[in-house]
Amino acid sequence: LGRHRDDRRQSGFTYNGVEFSQSNLNIFAGLCAVDVPEHVDMMMQALEEHGEVCTRMGAYKPRTNPYSFQGHGKGCLPWVFEKAGKHGIKVIAMEITHESHIEEIDNCLEKLGRPTGVMLQVGTRNTQNFELLKAIGRQSTYPVLLKRGFGITLNESLNAAEYLASEGNANVIFCLRGMKTEAGQPHRNMVDFAHVPAVKRLTRMPVCVDPSHSVGSREQSPDGILDVMHATAQGVVAGANMVLVDFHPKPERALVDGPQALLMNELPAYLEDIRLCHDTW
């Protein structure tokens, strides 16, 4: 991924017609956790109306508490993928927590005639799950979104990315999602988006920011701007190539992380804000 090589020219890749590189920007707004078909449909329809072709949809959820909702798993894949096809979604970022999920996703997409594409997401809790990384690295069908580990050094997280590449899959996007420390209060995590240019300098991976999981709430500044929006702007101005962000039609009914979700009627302003920040490049 560039760390151990001099050749920095080969940056980025194209997947399912969408380009990912260190010099463009893709927005993945969507549901942290898939819940009911109606909400998935509302989300994807809103994206389609705004010309967006990527989204995030969590089917397999890694939860801190074993009694919390763990995601619908493979049961929701057929209707999520069908709806994605219906609304012109080309890439869904979807976290997997076990290598068997790759086959579940692959079988389902194959059966449906591949109406959409999937980017396999490795969450912060699995950044150093080396056997999972190796298994994901051995397949080259799906690109990978690797989250930074929340309690390890940047260098250790970049080495985790190298596990994917060393097994054969170099189509990796590196995601900053904040660091776990009490010093990050009142946010859930310490926002680390100043590392965007550092990761771009150190590697040839496109860099994603996840303002939702960094900030963790819908708190707003005295001028009425949500902290998630401020954090997004910081990431985009710093040169982020992808934004992974939680939206929900009814956050109070979301099964995971509702308090940090943006509302559907905030989508137009959010996209416009990103466009303005991106224009500063």
Ligand code: PEP
């Ligand atoms: C997520 O993106 O749904 C998620 C759980 O993020 P993280 O792994 O960064 O906590």
